[in-house]
Amino acid sequence: MKRISKILAVAGSCLLAVQVQAGIKISELMPCNISTYMDRGGDEVDSRRSYNFPGWVELYNDGEEESLKGYTISHCKQNKDGLLEFKSRCVVEEDIKVGEGAYQVLFFDGETKFYKHMPFKLDSDGGSVALYKNGELVDSLTYGAMETHISYGRDSSSVAGYMNPTPKEENGKAYRFSTERVKKPKFVGQMPGVVNGTVRVELSCASSGAEIYYTTNGAEPRKIDSALYNGPIEIDKTTVVRARAFRGDEPASEILTGTFLYMDKYHESCGGFTVPIVSVSTDDMYLKDPMIGFLLKSKEKSKNGAEFPESDCLRDMGKVNILQEHWNRPVVVEYIEDGKVTMVHEAEAGVMGGCSRGWEVASLKLKAGSKVGSTQKEFVFTHGKSPFKDKPDNKYKSFHLRNGGNAGNVNEPGQIRIRDGFMQSLTKDMNVDYQAFQTVAYYLNGKYQGLMGLRERTNEDYVEANYGLEDDEVDVLKTNNDIGVVPSNGTTEWYDELINFIESNDPASDGYYETACKYMDMDEYIDYHIFEHFIVNTDWVGNNTKMWRDRKNGKLRWIVYDTDFGFGLYSHNNCRADLNSFTFATGESTPMWSNDAEWKVTLFKHLKDNPKFSEKFVNKALIHLGSTFTYDRVKSVWDMIEEEAENEYCAFMERYEKNGTSLGDMGGVDAMLNFAKERPKYMYDHMKDFFDVDGYVDFELSSNVEGARFLINGDLLNSSSFSGYQVAGKQLMVEPIAPDGYKFKEWSVQDNAREYYFITKNSQWKYFYQKESPEGDWAGVDYDDSAWKDGKGKMGYKVSTDSEGYNTVMDYGSDSLKPVRAYFRSTFNVDSPSEIDSLKFDVLYDDGFIVYLNGKEIYRKNMLDSLGAGEEQADEQANDWDAEFSIVSPELKSGKNVLAVLLCQNSPESGDLTLRVNMTAAKKVSEDGRRVDESPRFSCLPSGRVELEAIFEKCDCESVFEGYSALKMNEVAPSNDATTDIVDEYGIHSDWFEIYNAGDDTLNLAGLYLSDDENELGKSLISLLHPDSTKIAPKGFVRFWADNAVYRGPLHADFKLSNKNPTGVYLSAKCGGEYKKISELKYKKLAQNVSYGYLYQNESELISFTGESEALFCDGICMSGTLCPTPGASNALCDAVEDKRELCPLQSASADAEGIQVYPNPTESILNIAADETVKISVSVYDGVGRLLLVKEIDDETGQIDMSQFADGTYYLKLVTPQDVVQRTVIKK
Structure with a gap:
C-alpha cells in the first residue's frame, strides 16, 4: 500500500492524498456550523x-483506540484562482481519544x-484538511465552497461531497456539487414586511417533490417537529415564518425567513413606523434557556442555581452563565425600510457592552x-446601499445593535439612548x-424591544x-484596563x-515628530484627540481606545x-464642561480608572512636549472649535437626529410605560446642549495653559458663495465659514479652495485686522556673542548666519x-569681563510691502540697542553716538527697560526681510544682558x-481681530479645462510585483501610473480626479491637503499608486488597476458639475x-516597456537599448546606444530628402536649416538618449537653431514638412 511520508507536506505543502489503511480517517467537516452542532457538556x-457553534471536523477510527496527541493537522484554503494554498497547521497537544x-x-x-x-478556523471558500502522524500523511479531505446547514464528507461508497450533517453518526449520501442541494423555498404573493389585516402566507419550492x-x-x-x-x-x-425544503437524502435547502409585522400599540400612538426596523429571529431556547440562553440577566437563575444582585454591574459581569460574554447564537436579521424587507440574512448574535x-x-x-457561507459573508441590501446615509457604499460583515451603553438605562430620567450616535455624528x-449611526426600531421574535442604534x-x-x-491584512488593537494594549486581531x-x-527619546529632539509620523497617522490622531477632549470623555484614554x-x-x-x-453624562466633576481634559489625558489630574497608569497616557504625554506636535494640535483644535464644534453646528446635528428619532423615542417610552415623555422634553437633551455652549471657553483656556499659547485674537472667515473651503495654516477648514480664534502673534495663513464653477478673486479684509505681528517673543533668532565682532555686513539680507547660535523669546x-x-540663556564664558556687544538677526517674509503703513516695536532691553532693517539703521536707544563700528557701547545702565x-x-x-539688533552693555563687568x-x-x-x-494666500501675524471674506467669481469652465491641457497620462503598470524594485513609501509593490507635465508652467494636481473607469471619472479626488506633493514641474512627472488605499497618502488612488480585464487610467477636472477628461x-x-x-x-507613439533589448525607430530617431518601466522619469531607453540604424525596423522617416539642407555639421553654435522654397518646417531636437530638448517652427527659406545652449555631443533632428519627415544626426562641438 502506497504511503506519502514527506515531512515537507506538514510545513506548508498542499499536496494531499488519501490514506486507506485501517486507522483514523477524516469522515466529515463543517466550516459553516451556525446552528447544527453545539460544543456543550452535559446537564x-x-x-x-465553549457553548458555541464552531466549525468542526469529524474523525472516524476503524482501527484500535488511539490518542490524537502529537498528531498534526494542516489546513489549506482555496484562493481566488481555485488553487490550494497553505493557511495553518497545529499539533494536537491534548490527550483526545478516538475509540x-x-x-x-x-x-x-x-x-x-x-x-x-484548534488554533485556527476552517475556510468556507473551500480548502483541505490533512491529518499527519509522525510526519506521515494519514488522511486528507479536500472540499469546495461551503454554505450553512450542510457539511462535506465521505459516504459509505467513499464518495466525497456535500451532505446533511451527521456529527458523531454515520454519514448519509454525498453529492459532488452544492447545486444538487434542494432549492430554497420562496414566499408567493404576500411578502414579509409591515402588513395589516389577515394575510395568507404562501410558500413554494422549485425542487419538484420536495x-x-x-x-x-x-x-x-x-x-421531526415542525409543521x-x-x-x-x-x-x-x-409572526416570524421560517421554512425549509427536504427531499429524500439530498442536502436540505437553505432556510427561508420572513417577519410579517403588524403595527403595535406603541407605534400607533406615536405616529407609526418612522425609522427602519431591525427584526431579529431565533429559537427561544437561545434567548433565556437556563443552560444556553445568552440573554439571561443577573436577576434570573442560571442552571447552577446562583443568583446575583443587580446593584453592582461589575460584580454581575462574568458570573451569569460564566461564558455568556463570548457566546454566539444563530439568528436571522431582517432590515425593513418603508414597510418592505430590504435585507434578510442569517447571522450570529452575541451580547455586547460592559455595565449596559x-x-x-x-x-x-x-x-x-x-x-454563514462562502457567498453570504456580507449583509446584502436589495437597493445596493448600506443602512448608513453617510457611508452608503460600504459593505458590512457585521453590525452593532446598541442600547445606548451607559446612557441606555430607560429607568434613569434624562438619559438619552442615542447620545453616542449624536456625538460621533x-x-x-x-x-x-x-x-456610522442609524436610529432603528428593534424587534426580537416579533416583539418590540425599543429604540436602538444600528x-x-x-x-x-x-x-x-x-x-x-x-482581517489577515490588519492589526486591530484595544486597551484592556487591567493588562494594557492588546490585539483583537494581529x-x-x-x-x-x-x-x-x-x-x-527626547520629544524636543530633531526628527522626533517625523519618526513618530512613520508609525501613526498623526493628522488623524490629533483630530481624534481633539474630539475626545471636546466632549470630555473620561471613560477614555486607558479605556475605550481602539486602533488599527x-x-x-x-x-x-x-x-x-x-x-x-x-457631553456631561453625569453631573459630577469628571464629566462637567469645565474639566481640564488635557491634564486628565496625561494623568496629571482627576485620577480614575481610565488614566491611572503610565501606559494609558504615555503617548499623548510625550507627544505634547514636541513643538511640531503642539503647534499642529493647537492649529487644528482652533479650526474645529471655530467650525465643527460651534454651538450652532452642534445644535443643527442634534436637531437632525432628534427629528428622525422623535416618534420612535415616543414608542420606546410607551413600551416602558413612560407615557407622554418626548425626546425634546428629556432633561438630558438640555444638559447636552448646555454643555455644547459652555465647553468651548474652557477648552480654549485649558489649551492656552497646557500648550503655553501666548494668547488669542478673534478671527472671522466667510465666503460670498456656498461650498467654499479653506486651508488655515495648511490644515483643512471643511466649511465655508469660521468664527473663533487664532493665536496672537503667530503666523496666520489662509488659502481659499474655490467651489465647483468658481475661481478666487480677492480677499475683503476688515479695518480692525490692520495690525499684524511679524516678530514675536516666540520668533526664532540667530545670535553672535563673542568678544570680537562678526565680519562683513552682518545686518544685511544676504549675510550667512548659519554658524550663529539659535535663540528665541527673552534672550540673555x-x-x-x-x-x-x-x-x-546666552553663554558669556568664564571671564569676569564679558563681551560688550551681542548681534541678533531674525528673518520675516512680506507678500505686499506697499500695503505696510508702519512698523511698531516693543523692545525689552538691557543696556542699549541699535535696530537695523535690511542692513540700514532705523532706530537706536541708550547708545553712545561717538563710537564707531565694533566699538559701540551703551550710554548708561538699563535694567530690563522697555522701549x-x-x-x-x-x-x-x-x-x-531681515531685522537685526546690536545689543550693547555699558560695561564688560555688567551682570545682565536682555x-x-x-x-x-x-x-x-x-x-x-x-x-x-488679491493675493491667493492671505498671510499675517495678527495682534488684533482679523475678519476675512473670500470673494469668488464665476469661471469659464473651458478655460479651467484648458489650463490643465499640458498634463498627460504618460505610463501605466498594472502588474507590478515583488520582483521589481519599484515600491511606494511603505515598501509595497503596488500597481502605478504616471502623469507628465508637457507645459512650461508648474501645475498642481490637487482637486483633480483620477479613475480607472471612463463612466466614473470622479472616482478618486487628488487631495487638497498636500500641495507640495501634488505639484508637477514643467517637463516633470508625478507617480500615483493604484492600491485603493488613499489613507496611505496623497499619491495613492482610490482604485486598483486590472490586468486581467484592462481598461485605462483617466485624469479629469470638474467644473460646473461636469467632469471632463484631461488625459x-x-x-x-x-x-x-x-x-x-x-x-x-x-x-502618438505607445509602446510596452518590457525590460528587454529593443531596436526601434522612435519619433523619427533610430535607437537601440533596453526598454524598461521608468516611473518618475522620461520614458526613454534605459541604456540607449545611439544611431544603430542597421538594428532598426523599417523607418518612417527618410535619412535624406531633396530640398532641405542642415549646415554646418559639426557646428559650434548656429545650425542653419534651409529649404529650396518657402515651406513650414517643424524642427525637433533630441539628445543622445532620445529626450526632446527643443521644438521650433521655421516659416522662411532659411531658419536657425542655436546649438550653443547644449553640451558637446551627438543630437538628432526630426524635420517635419507637409510632405515628409526627415531625420538628421548633428554633432555639437
Whole structure:
C-alpha cells in the first residue's frame, strides 16, 4: 500500500492524498456550523466547553483506540484562482481519544482555551484538511465552497461531497456539487414586511417533490417537529415564518425567513413606523434557556442555581452563565425600510457592552462573515446601499445593535439612548474613523424591544468595510484596563515599537515628530484627540481606545467608540464642561480608572512636549472649535437626529410605560446642549495653559458663495465659514479652495485686522556673542548666519538669579569681563510691502540697542553716538527697560526681510544682558475700514481681530479645462510585483501610473480626479491637503499608486488597476458639475512587471516597456537599448546606444530628402536649416538618449537653431514638412 511520508507536506505543502489503511480517517467537516452542532457538556455547566457553534471536523477510527496527541493537522484554503494554498497547521497537544469504531469531533475556531478546540478556523471558500502522524500523511479531505446547514464528507461508497450533517453518526449520501442541494423555498404573493389585516402566507419550492416544513416561533424548521406545509398560512398578528425544503437524502435547502409585522400599540400612538426596523429571529431556547440562553440577566437563575444582585454591574459581569460574554447564537436579521424587507440574512448574535449588559434590552453584535457561507459573508441590501446615509457604499460583515451603553438605562430620567450616535455624528467633517449611526426600531421574535442604534462594529470588520482590508491584512488593537494594549486581531508589535521610540527619546529632539509620523497617522490622531477632549470623555484614554493599521508598514489610526460619558453624562466633576481634559489625558489630574497608569497616557504625554506636535494640535483644535464644534453646528446635528428619532423615542417610552415623555422634553437633551455652549471657553483656556499659547485674537472667515473651503495654516477648514480664534502673534495663513464653477478673486479684509505681528517673543533668532565682532555686513539680507547660535523669546542672562525667566540663556564664558556687544538677526517674509503703513516695536532691553532693517539703521536707544563700528557701547545702565517706537513707511522688500539688533552693555563687568522684541506691522486701509488683498494666500501675524471674506467669481469652465491641457497620462503598470524594485513609501509593490507635465508652467494636481473607469471619472479626488506633493514641474512627472488605499497618502488612488480585464487610467477636472477628461491612457493586457506608455512622452507613439533589448525607430530617431518601466522619469531607453540604424525596423522617416539642407555639421553654435522654397518646417531636437530638448517652427527659406545652449555631443533632428519627415544626426562641438 502506497504511503506519502514527506515531512515537507506538514510545513506548508498542499499536496494531499488519501490514506486507506485501517486507522483514523477524516469522515466529515463543517466550516459553516451556525446552528447544527453545539460544543456543550452535559446537564451541568462545563467551563471546558465553549457553548458555541464552531466549525468542526469529524474523525472516524476503524482501527484500535488511539490518542490524537502529537498528531498534526494542516489546513489549506482555496484562493481566488481555485488553487490550494497553505493557511495553518497545529499539533494536537491534548490527550483526545478516538475509540475503536467510534467518532470524535474537533472544533476549529481559534479558541484553544476550550477542550478539543484548534488554533485556527476552517475556510468556507473551500480548502483541505490533512491529518499527519509522525510526519506521515494519514488522511486528507479536500472540499469546495461551503454554505450553512450542510457539511462535506465521505459516504459509505467513499464518495466525497456535500451532505446533511451527521456529527458523531454515520454519514448519509454525498453529492459532488452544492447545486444538487434542494432549492430554497420562496414566499408567493404576500411578502414579509409591515402588513395589516389577515394575510395568507404562501410558500413554494422549485425542487419538484420536495416537502416544505415551517415554524412560526423563530425556531429552525425540522422534519421531526415542525409543521408540514399543505397550504396558505393565515396570519393576523406579528409572526416570524421560517421554512425549509427536504427531499429524500439530498442536502436540505437553505432556510427561508420572513417577519410579517403588524403595527403595535406603541407605534400607533406615536405616529407609526418612522425609522427602519431591525427584526431579529431565533429559537427561544437561545434567548433565556437556563443552560444556553445568552440573554439571561443577573436577576434570573442560571442552571447552577446562583443568583446575583443587580446593584453592582461589575460584580454581575462574568458570573451569569460564566461564558455568556463570548457566546454566539444563530439568528436571522431582517432590515425593513418603508414597510418592505430590504435585507434578510442569517447571522450570529452575541451580547455586547460592559455595565449596559444589565439593562433590560442588551446590545447585540450581529455577524455574518464566512461562518454563514462562502457567498453570504456580507449583509446584502436589495437597493445596493448600506443602512448608513453617510457611508452608503460600504459593505458590512457585521453590525452593532446598541442600547445606548451607559446612557441606555430607560429607568434613569434624562438619559438619552442615542447620545453616542449624536456625538460621533459631529466627527463627519473631521479626519477621524468613527462609527456610522442609524436610529432603528428593534424587534426580537416579533416583539418590540425599543429604540436602538444600528452601528458599525469597531473590529477588523470595520477596517474591511471602510478600507477594503481583510482581517489577515490588519492589526486591530484595544486597551484592556487591567493588562494594557492588546490585539483583537494581529499583534501589538508595531505599537510596541512606537511606544519604545516615544519613551526612549527626547520629544524636543530633531526628527522626533517625523519618526513618530512613520508609525501613526498623526493628522488623524490629533483630530481624534481633539474630539475626545471636546466632549470630555473620561471613560477614555486607558479605556475605550481602539486602533488599527495595515500590516504592510501601515500607520496606526484610532477608532472612536463608546463615548457615552461625553457631553456631561453625569453631573459630577469628571464629566462637567469645565474639566481640564488635557491634564486628565496625561494623568496629571482627576485620577480614575481610565488614566491611572503610565501606559494609558504615555503617548499623548510625550507627544505634547514636541513643538511640531503642539503647534499642529493647537492649529487644528482652533479650526474645529471655530467650525465643527460651534454651538450652532452642534445644535443643527442634534436637531437632525432628534427629528428622525422623535416618534420612535415616543414608542420606546410607551413600551416602558413612560407615557407622554418626548425626546425634546428629556432633561438630558438640555444638559447636552448646555454643555455644547459652555465647553468651548474652557477648552480654549485649558489649551492656552497646557500648550503655553501666548494668547488669542478673534478671527472671522466667510465666503460670498456656498461650498467654499479653506486651508488655515495648511490644515483643512471643511466649511465655508469660521468664527473663533487664532493665536496672537503667530503666523496666520489662509488659502481659499474655490467651489465647483468658481475661481478666487480677492480677499475683503476688515479695518480692525490692520495690525499684524511679524516678530514675536516666540520668533526664532540667530545670535553672535563673542568678544570680537562678526565680519562683513552682518545686518544685511544676504549675510550667512548659519554658524550663529539659535535663540528665541527673552534672550540673555542675569547672573544674580541664575537667568531665571530667560527663554534663551546666552553663554558669556568664564571671564569676569564679558563681551560688550551681542548681534541678533531674525528673518520675516512680506507678500505686499506697499500695503505696510508702519512698523511698531516693543523692545525689552538691557543696556542699549541699535535696530537695523535690511542692513540700514532705523532706530537706536541708550547708545553712545561717538563710537564707531565694533566699538559701540551703551550710554548708561538699563535694567530690563522697555522701549516702544514706530517706523513710518519702512523700506521693506517683497519676500525675505531681515531685522537685526546690536545689543550693547555699558560695561564688560555688567551682570545682565536682555533682549526681547515684538514687531507689529500696520497695513493701509481704505476709508470704509476695509481693504482688498488679491493675493491667493492671505498671510499675517495678527495682534488684533482679523475678519476675512473670500470673494469668488464665476469661471469659464473651458478655460479651467484648458489650463490643465499640458498634463498627460504618460505610463501605466498594472502588474507590478515583488520582483521589481519599484515600491511606494511603505515598501509595497503596488500597481502605478504616471502623469507628465508637457507645459512650461508648474501645475498642481490637487482637486483633480483620477479613475480607472471612463463612466466614473470622479472616482478618486487628488487631495487638497498636500500641495507640495501634488505639484508637477514643467517637463516633470508625478507617480500615483493604484492600491485603493488613499489613507496611505496623497499619491495613492482610490482604485486598483486590472490586468486581467484592462481598461485605462483617466485624469479629469470638474467644473460646473461636469467632469471632463484631461488625459487618458488605455492599456492592453501586459506581462508581469511590464509598463505601457508613450516613448519619449510623444503622444502618438505607445509602446510596452518590457525590460528587454529593443531596436526601434522612435519619433523619427533610430535607437537601440533596453526598454524598461521608468516611473518618475522620461520614458526613454534605459541604456540607449545611439544611431544603430542597421538594428532598426523599417523607418518612417527618410535619412535624406531633396530640398532641405542642415549646415554646418559639426557646428559650434548656429545650425542653419534651409529649404529650396518657402515651406513650414517643424524642427525637433533630441539628445543622445532620445529626450526632446527643443521644438521650433521655421516659416522662411532659411531658419536657425542655436546649438550653443547644449553640451558637446551627438543630437538628432526630426524635420517635419507637409510632405515628409526627415531625420538628421548633428554633432555639437
